[in-house]
Each structure stands twice: as C-alpha cells, then as structure tokens.
Amino acid sequence: MINQAYKWLNRKYPQNYIIQKPYTGIIILSLTNFGFMALYRPLNAHEANPFSFDVTMAIYSLLSAIFVFIFVKILKTFSFFSSNKDWTFLKELAAIIIVLLGMGIAIYFMGFFIEAPTARWNWPTFLDSCKNAFLIGILPFTFFTVINYRFLLSPEIGRAHV
Numbered sequence: 001m002i003n004q005a006y007k008w009l010n011r012k013y014p015q016n017y018i019i020q021k022p023y024t025g026i027i028i029l030s031l032t033n034f035g036f037m038a039l040y041r042p043l044n045a046h047e048a049n050p051f052s053f054d055v056t057m058a059i060y061s062l063l064s065a066i067f068v069f070i071f072v073k074i075l076k077t078f079s080f081f082s083s084n085k086d087w088t089f090l091k092e093l094a095a096i097i098i099v100l101l102g103m104g105i106a107i108y109f110m111g112f113f114i115e116a117p118t119a120r121w122n123w124p125t126f127l128d129s130c131k132n133a134f135l136i137g138i139l140p141f142t143f144f145t146v147i148n149y150r151f152l153l154s155p156e157i158g159r160a161h162v
Contacts, residue, residue, distance in 0.1 A: 009090040013151050017144040019095055020084060022072040026065045032140045034061035042136070049116045059114060060107060064133065067106035071099045089152060096141045103137050104130030 018025035037057040047053040075081045081095055108129035111120055
C-alpha cells in the first residue's frame with residue numbers, strides 16, 4: 001500500500017497554472033482572493049482603520065499576490081522545483097504548501113504596515129495570518145490542480161500530455 005501511494009505521488013502531473021505562469025498568476029490570485037473576501041467577508045476579516053473594508057482587502061489581495069509571485073520565482077530556483085517536465089503530484093502539493101506558507105508570512109508582516117499599531121508580535125496573530133492565507137489562497141490553487149486530476153487516474157494520459 002505504501003508503494004502504491006509512493007507511485008501515485010510521484011506520477012507525472014501538469015504544473016499548476018499559477019506556478020507555471022506566475023505573471024498571470026498575480027492577476028488570478030488578486031482577483032479571486034479579493035472577490036472571495038469582498039463577497040463573503042470570511043474569517044473575521046475587518047477593515048484597517050484609515051481604509052474601508054474593500055480597500056483593505058484589495059491591498060492585501062494585491063500585495064499577497066505579488067509576494068506569491070516572488071515565492072514562486074524563488075521556488076523555481078531550487079532544482080527540485082525547477083523543471084516542469086519532471087513535475088509530479090508530490091511536487092505540486094509541496095510547492096502549493098510552501099507558496100501558501102510564504103503568503104501567510106507575508107500577510108502577517110503586511111499587517112504591521114496596513115493595520116493599526118497594536119500588539120501583533122505574537123504567535124496567535126502569526127498563526128491566524130497563516131491559517132487565513134491558506135484557507136483563502138487555496139481556492140485558486142486547488143482549482144488549477146483539480147482540473148488536472150485525470151492525470152492521476154490514468155497513466156496513459158500522463159505520458160501523452162505531460
């Protein structure tokens with residue numbers, strides 16, 4: 001069973017569109033994150049003092065997408081993530097988790113500049129930023145990963161198209 005899981009995780013898989021094309025990924029992430037935040041106001045999101053809720057979410061969405069772009073570019077400098085021809089489902093999952101963790105860290109530090117100066121330098125605030133970034137940022141990444149699920153189910157498709 002472990003051997004089957006290993007084979008499944010290491011099966012060739014198309015690279016996530018946001019990771020493959022980070023310039024377009026900035027636009028996709030900004031729009032989807034802002035749209036989700038503006039429409040649903042999830043996770044106790046609130047406005048920063050000088051801005052309205054929509055302006056605050058637009059700033060966070062745009063800046064977090066720029067940081068995701070930077071993290072994707074940095075990630076691609078490592079040999080493990082550099083080639084999309086050798087991309088596997090395991091690399092896909094690892095890259096998404098690393099990029100979303102970086103996005104959470106970036107959002108945490110953005111809060112020092114965007115939000116009112118309160119006691120932000122603590123673990124609960126850091127973990128909350130990472131959790132919120134992951135829960136909201138996972139939506140566009142999941143969309144582009146799930147549309148390629150057929151490559152996991154059929155090795156023939158994977159060999160022909162990846």
